[in-house]
Amino acid sequence: MNGKQITIVGGGLVGSLLAVFLAKRGHRINVFERRADPRKSNVYAGRSINLVVSHRGWTALKAAGVHEAVERIVVPVHARMTHDRDGKLTRLPYSIDERAIHSVSRGELNKVMLSEAEKFPNVKLHFEHRCTSVNLETGTCTFHNEATGEASAVPADVVFGSDGAPSAVRQEFMKHRFTFSQTYIEHDYKEIAFAPNADGTPRMDPHCLHIWPRRWFMMMGLANTDGGFTGTLFMPHTASAVIPEAGRPKGAGPGLARRGEATESHPAIPAFDQIKDEQDLMRFFEEHFRDATPMLPDLAEQYFRNPQSNLAIIRCSPWTYKDKVALIGDAAHAIVPFYGEGMNAGYEDCKVLNDILNEHGDDNWATVLDAYHKARKPNGDAIADLSLRNFVEMRDLVADPKFILRKKIEGRLQARHPDKWLPLYSQVKFSDIGYKTAWDEGLRHDRIMEQVLAMPGIEEKWESEEVERKALGLLEK
Ligand SMILES: Cc1cc2nc3c(=O)[nH]c(=O)nc-3n(C[C@H](O)[C@H](O)[C@H](O)COP(=O)(O)OP(=O)(O)OC[C@H]3O[C@@H](n4cnc5c(N)ncnc54)[C@H](O)[C@@H]3O)c2cc1C
Incomplete structure (x- = not known):
């Protein structure tokens, strides 16, 4: 088969879809993934992030012809269900015609997409290969084989960095004229799994995204196909930090006030660093998430076992280098997860790139990559702002x-x-x-x-x- 030799660094959600799009165009694709094959190992153990696929995600999956495989592993979600402190529920449909977004396990989706990519004879997946450097001029990448310790240099006509927020490919851009910012928000998150009832039935309505909005912090829950839910607690990492009002995007609503000192207008805001033992934890849940506690018999064990992770927004420019290298997905635009759009935005990157290739052909990569950057960069910035805004909506305004x-x-x-x-x-x-x-x-x-x-x-x-x-x-x- 003819076509270009293309290296995709990162076989996550976006890299695997990109491989499908480019393989269909007849290119020869090598996907290098730092971790072991998730279909054969337990690389997602302890992390059960659920994602929502939205309309634009489906548009990209359909354009790549892989939507049917994904449809089998999703749960439709038609509404938000808010839980107030007394356990009172309020259902807010997402649209007047009850249209659905779809909940899916990140790990399962990644496995399905890798299998879809592997169906193409012109796609080769290389697991346990960590990219250590990229020559932006020649498109040659160096990989460290995590199993054998060997290094290899792989030449390519075009390289895509779909290696997520900590992108090694993006790191190489830093050596050139490149604008970059990384902003951590004050909130961290921790996952807590809600098991199904003994007979496998869900403990809450699975077709709703459950939210416990508590103004400065919140918990949310998304259904899994096994009747359980993945709960995520978002809360400031420390009680002493301050989030200034200034710097929030226009229309994003109130920023956070000083924490740690309770006044009438500024109540003390709970934070991860204040929950030190089981007693603190149970007191906190009893006060703020009373109706969730009976559904979490192993709460303390999970809370102290599961990692606490931070959230950052990455903006950078340009996303491309000449006709050789492009960043895509989180490597180009990592955002906070409150609109549930990070992966959807990355999927849309792939679809737009494919549309641009349809327009300009597969031999004119300087034009194609330039058009891709111009088309996607403003949208990457906008979804970063929108996602911050939706955080305010979810934790505060829905109540x-x-x-x-x-x-x-x-x-x-x-x-x-x-x-x-x-x-x-x-x-x-x-x-x-x-x-x-x-x-x-x-x-x-x-x-x-x-x-x-x-x-x-x-x-x-x-x-x-x-x-x-x-x-x-x-x-x-
Ligand atoms: C709590 C939470 C909830 C979220 N909810 C949603 C949601 O509901 N909807 C949504 O659309 N998005 C959501 N997101 C965002 C979504 O997870 C990301 O946008 C998405 O995973 C980005 O895909 P990616 O392939 O670009 O990056 P990643 O998924 O990070 O994949 C990058 C891949 O590259 C590999 N890699 C990294 N470095 C190297 C290297 N040097 N060499 C080789 N391989 C490398 C990694 O191992 C990984 O497999 C959420 C995120 C979080 C944290």
């Missing part, structure tokens, strides 16, 4: 009556004028509209809804013609 009223008004506008009003969440999760366009439109919606919610008596008349006219009038301005 706010004004926010719930806004959702109802927007739902009504969407139902009556689907051609005019598509709420931001639907633009991000249920459409292929670019993240940048969605972000700009979302900020415009914020300004309009601020005025609508300020109308006297809005709580009583939100379903009236008057409110509808006001919103649409502002939209046309």
Whole structure:
């Protein structure tokens, strides 16, 4: 088979889909993955991250022709279910027509996608091969064989760095004219698994994303196919840190206040470093997540065994080097997970790259990579901002009556004028509209809804013609 010799560094979620797209075009693909083959080893042990696949993720999977394999391992999720401190549940559908996002185990998805890539005779997977350097001019990568300790140099026409947030390929870009920032947020996360009932049935509605929003911190739960849930607790890592109000993206809502000192307006905020033993933990859960505690008989064992991980946002530019090397997925744009879009954005990178190759052909990589960077970089920045904004929405606003009223008004506008009003969440999760366009439109919606919610008596008349006219009038301005 003809085609270019292509090296993909990183056989994770994005690298495996990219291999499928490029193999279908007739290129010869070598995927080098640092870890052992997850289908034969237990590389995901102790980490059971669940991801949601959204519309744009499916669009990419369909374009690659691998969606049917993924459909078999997902659970549809139609709504958020908030749990208040007393265990009261409120269901908030994601869209007026109950459209679903889909929960999937990251490990299972990775295994399925590696098998899909391996079906192509022109794809070779090399596990336990860690990339240690890349020559950006020649496309030659050096790998360290983790099993034998040997080093090898592999030449290629084109190299893709899909090696995630700590990317070794990106590291090489640092030696050139390259802009880079890495920002840690104050919140870390820890996973806690909810087992199913003894008969295998789920303990909560599996078709909802469960959220325990507690303003400064939160827990969420996503269903697995075995009846269990993966819970994730997001909380500041330390009680003494301060998150400034400044620097938050416009429209992102309130920043965090000083922690550690309780005042009426600034309550003391729990943090991971305050939970030192089982007693602290049980007291904390009893106070904040009372209805979850009976579903977690092994809470303390899990809490003190499972790792606490941090979250960072990585922005960089350019994502490409001449006609030789490109960054893709988290290597180019690591974001916080609160919109559930990191992988979806990476999948969309692959689809857009494939579209650009359709347009320019497979022999003009300087043009292709330049077009890819220009098409994706603004969207990578936008989804980083959107994801921070959604953190505020999830941990804080979903429990706010004004926010719930806004959702109802927007739902009504969407139902009556689907051609005019598509709420931001639907633009991000249920459409292929670019993240940048969605972000700009979302900020415009914020300004309009601020005025609508300020109308006297809005709580009583939100379903009236008057409110509808006001919103649409502002939209046309
Ligand atoms: C708690 C949490 C929840 C999330 N939820 C969602 C969600 O709901 N929806 C969503 O779309 N996204 C979600 N994400 C984000 C998603 O996990 C990432 O965006 C996605 O994994 C990125 O895929 P990737 O292939 O670019 O990188 P990775 O998944 O990090 O894969 C990179 C691969 O490269 C390999 N590698 C690294 N360095 C080297 C090297 N030097 N040489 C060779 N191989 C190397 C790694 O072993 C790995 O297999 C979530 C993330 C977190 C942390």
